[in-house]
Amino acid sequence: MIPLEKFDYIVVGSGLAGLSFALSIADHGKVCVITKAEITDSNTQWAQGGIAAAVGESDDWHLHETDTLVAGAGLNDQEAVRFLVQNAPSAVEWLISLGANFDHNGEELSLGKEGGHSRHRIVKHADKTGWEVERTVVEAVHNHPNISVFERSFVTSLLLQGGRCIGVAAHVDGLGFRCFGAQAVMLATGGCGRVYQHTTNPRVATGDGIGLAHEAGAEILEMEFMQFHPTTLYHPQMRSFLITEAVRGHGGTLRNHLGRRFMYDYDERLELAPRDIVARAIESEMRKQSTWCVYLDITHLPSQEIQSEFPTIYEKLKSIDLEIDRDWIPVVPAQHYSCGGVKTDIHGQTSIPGLFAAGEVARTGVHGANRLASNSLLEAMVFAKSASEKLTAEDNKVELPEAIDLPAWKCIPEADSVRIRRSLQNIMMKEAAIVRTNDGLLKAQKEIEKLFKEYERLPRAPFSTHPLETWNLLIAAKYVVNGAIKRTENIGLHYNSDLL
Ligand SMILES: Cc1cc2nc3c(=O)[nH]c(=O)nc-3n(C[C@H](O)[C@H](O)[C@H](O)COP(=O)(O)OP(=O)(O)OC[C@H]3O[C@@H](n4cnc5c(N)ncnc54)[C@H](O)[C@@H]3O)c2cc1C
Known part of the structure; x- marks a missing residue:
């Protein structure tokens, strides 16, 4: 048994979801934020495009709602969509009140436009909105006396008592295993992009929340809807660097090796068609032309405009000798976002x-x-804040034990973990990515089962995070593949060429 360190609320993860929850609830109790790397290591930090909100003069939430439902192919939960779009302007205002510095045109917010949106409604900070947003919430968290942050602390299990979640077990760097108890746990662990060989997600995106929730018996849904970003840089020195959709919003065109603007063959919305359509078009064009990439051409814009709108992209690509005001950018699709989850x-x-x-x-x-x-x-932001409002409106007092048994965990040697993870990423990229087939999915299912068994057979090794992340990736991959096998029609992001 080890002692349970008591807080009122526990947050796992320090991206925008976790820190929004922490900030929204911290006036009502003691909050413990546990995060496995540095506080800023997150998908949030890398977001380029921005935040959608119907704040423009010619916009309103009904239009944002319609665009969201069209993109989701009608499988959306309508109540959740309405809640999201109606709360969008206040979420943006909340960030501004914390000190977020978004682009302005005089007094007005300067709004971008992205694929699938019928209006200019993307609130942004040049092409590094995520960096600005994360900077803002991290600063606010550091200034709040009720929030304690544990960095380099890896959550290994959720603690359950009588079917209720009462806390987490975590390996805290330098201190070893600790157990934390609270009346509520907010799981905000982000995505699982590292299931795939090519992803825009940073190294922390290993599906840990899916693994933790699965082991605890929570319901997990729709993991087969995996979004691939159509345009990530194809370059050996800078893998998977994202070229934001806003580049296409500014008139960037996609061209094949022959220089032809091939989107004319695929969709009347051309480069601003939804991401899945653009990603499939690129994959099909690469196959037709037998090439490893296509090109994104933004050379029609004045150099100064490119440098002020896309400073990060401009500088990064310049560092590898690509001058995007003169050169076309080689791009390929890569995993980007997981729509399903807990x-x-x-x-x-x-x-x-x-x-x-x-x-x-x-x-x-x-x-x-x-x-x-x-x-x-x-x-x-919207759902993290909503959770905090529900929790503070209810009387949730739970009797916590003084000590608890540490749940079991198993690490394997890191070299084996690296090998298993690589095999998983290869099979997922090949058989469960943009275009799937019946045979390919069954092959992936078998390979995942084999990798699970291999992990279980290997000898136990001392604690390290890589193997536990690999285990979580295997669980996440299993949900993706099983979900894809069960889905019998092509819809949204799920595309199986045998279902045509
Ligand atoms: C390159 C890129 C560009 C994007 N652009 C946009 C955009 O323009 N607009 C937009 O709306 N979205 C964009 N997205 C998506 C968006 O950034 C993410 O969906 C969002 O930031 C997720 O926030 P989150 O708080 O859920 O997760 P994250 O920000 O990923 O945070 C997850 C946190 O959980 C921690 N964690 C994970 N596992 C554990 C564990 N076992 N123990 C402890 N801590 C753990 C991580 O270290 C991290 O701190 C982009 C994503 C990427 C990768």
Whole structure:
């Protein structure tokens, strides 16, 4: 038994979802934020495009709602979508009140436009909105006396008592295993992009929340709806660097090796068609032309405009000798966003009492079969705040034990973990990515089972995070593949060429 360190609320993850929850509830109790790397290591930090909100003069939430439902192919939960779009302007105002510095045109917010949006409604900070947003919430968290942050602390299990989640077990760097108890746990662990060989997600995106929730018995849904970003850099020195959709919003065109603007062959919305259509078009064009990439051409814009609108992209690509005001950018699709996840209601409540989820790990129902661009930072804030409002409105006092048994965990040697993870990423990229087939999915299912067995057979090794992440990736991959096998029609992001 080890002692239970008591807080009022526990947050797992320090991206926008976790820190929005922490900030929203910290005036009502002691909050413990546990995060496995540095506080800023997150998908949030890398978001380029922005935050969707109907704040423009010619916009209103009904239009944002319609665009979200169209992108989601009608599989969205309508109540969740309405909740999201109606709360979008206040979520943006909340960030501004904390000090977020968004682009302005005089007094007005300068709004971008992205694929699938019928209006200019993307609130942004040049092409590094995520960096600005994360900077803002991290600063606010550091200034709040009720919030304690444990960095380099890896959550290994959720603690359950009588079917209720009462805390987490974590390996805290330098201190070893500790158990934390609270009346509610917010799971905000982000995505699982590292299931795939090519992803825009940083190294922390290993589906840990899916693994933790699965082991605890929570309901997990719709993991087959995996979004691939159509345009990530194809370059050996800078893998998977994202070229934001806003580049296409500014008139960037896609060209094949022959220089032809091939989107004319695929969709009348051309480069601004939804991401799944653009990604499939690129994959099909690469196959037709037998090439490893296509090109994104933004050379029609004046150099100064490119440098002020896309400073990060301009500088990064310049460092590898690509001058994007003169050169076309070689691009390929890569995994980008997981629409499915741990099922929640509009207050972030999962199927397990005491356990809440928000952000990319959650399946709130807002995305349906496909996510509308720039709806995810918004989703992270809106549902995290909603969870905090529900929790503070209710009397949730739970009797916590003084000590608890540390749940079992198994690490394998890191070299084996690296090998298993690589095999998983290869099979997932090959058989469960943009275009799937019946045979390919069955092959992936078999390979995943084989990898699980191999992990279980290997000798136990001392604690390290890599193997536990690999285990979580295997669980996440299993949900993706099983979900894809069960889905019998092509819809949104799920595309099986045998179903045509
Ligand atoms: C390159 C890129 C560009 C994007 N652009 C946009 C955009 O323009 N607009 C938009 O709306 N969305 C965008 N997205 C998506 C968006 O950034 C994410 O969906 C969102 O930031 C997710 O926030 P989150 O808080 O749920 O997760 P994250 O920000 O990923 O945070 C997860 C946190 O959980 C921690 N964690 C994970 N596992 C554990 C564990 N076992 N123990 C402890 N801590 C753990 C991680 O370290 C991290 O701190 C983009 C994503 C990427 C990768």
